[in-house]
Amino acid sequence: MRDWIVLGMEIMPDHAHxxxxxxxxxxxxxxxxxxxxxxxxxxxxxFPKLRRAKGGGHLWTPSFYVGSAGxxxxxxxxxxxxxxxxxxxxxx
Numbered sequence: 001m002r003d004w005i006v007l008g009m010e011i012m013p014d015h016a017h018x019x020x021x022x023x024x025x026x027x028x029x030x031x032x033x034x035x036x037x038x039x040x041x042x043x044x045x046x047f048p049k050l051r052r053a054k055g056g057g058h059l060w061t062p063s064f065y066v067g068s069a070g071x072x073x074x075x076x077x078x079x080x081x082x083x084x085x086x087x088x089x090x091x092x
Contacts, residue, residue: 004031007074008081017081019074028066036060 004026008019016039022031040059044051050059069077 002026002034008078010081010084012084017084019077019081032064032066036064 003023005021006018007021008017010017018035020031020035036059043059
């Protein structure tokens with residue numbers, strides 16, 4: 001098992017916000033690649049029709065955004081992630 005801690009997560013219709021703490025030995029690109037790979041594998045196992053619908057079994061785009069907590073608190077990041085559902089619900 002990896003020594004990662006998921007601190008927050010919000011799943012949106014077309015993207016996901018994941019707040020994860022990982023040791024510095026992991027590069028952000030490796031973290032994104034692993035998260036996308038594991039989640040795609042599990043989703044496509046549960047919903048095999050998506051493999052055909054999405055063209056060759058690619059669920060995620062190759063792009064991603066990574067931000068560092070830096071000088072802000074974990075609570076601030078968690079509040080931001082949780083607030084994203086509110087904005088999505090307001091648009092519906």
